[in-house]
Amino acid sequence: xxxxxxxxxxxxxxxxxxxxxxxxxxxxxxxxxxxxxxxxxxxxxxxxxxxxxxxxxxxxxxxxxxxxxxxxxxxxxxxxxxxxxxxxxxxxxxxxxxxxxxxxxxxxxxxxxxxxxxxxxxxxxxxxxxxxxxx
Numbered sequence: 001x002x003x004x005x006x007x008x009x010x011x012x013x014x015x016x017x018x019x020x021x022x023x024x025x026x027x028x029x030x031x032x033x034x035x036x037x038x039x040x041x042x043x044x045x046x047x048x049x050x051x052x053x054x055x056x057x058x059x060x061x062x063x064x065x066x067x068x069x070x071x072x073x074x075x076x077x078x079x080x081x082x083x084x085x086x087x088x089x090x091x092x093x094x095x096x097x098x099x100x101x102x103x104x105x106x107x108x109x110x111x112x113x114x115x116x117x118x119x120x121x122x123x124x125x126x127x128x129x130x131x132x133x134x135x
Contacts, residue, residue, distance in 0.1 A: 072080065 072083070075083065
């Protein structure tokens with residue numbers, strides 16, 4: 001009978017030990033999952049900020065394009081023809097170069113886009129108008 005009591009007690013202690021082990025492992029797993037969630041949240045916030053910045057930059061580019069289009073609307077037919085000729089020159093230059101490095105091509109395109117073509121043409125038109133008014 002003593003042996004049965006010992007075995008039952010051993011079995012009960014094993015069950016109690018298993019429950020304690022489960023709680024410990026569960027707590028450790030819960031802690032690990034919470035840390036992972038915090039890390040994911042931080043990364044999500046960073047990605048969200050990057051996305052906001054990208055959208056702002058894209059919208060800024062749209063505003064710059066709108067500004068250029070507004071300048072073009074004010075141009076005379078001759079000024080528009082001159083602008084078209086300059087655009088064709090740029091396009092032909094891009095076709096002739098065929099850069100091997102994509103980053104170099106992007107940099108060149110950005111530099112070309114920054115050229116104040118519309119402002120130059122507007123200044124020329126203003127100078128022509130002033131000269132005509134002086135006559």
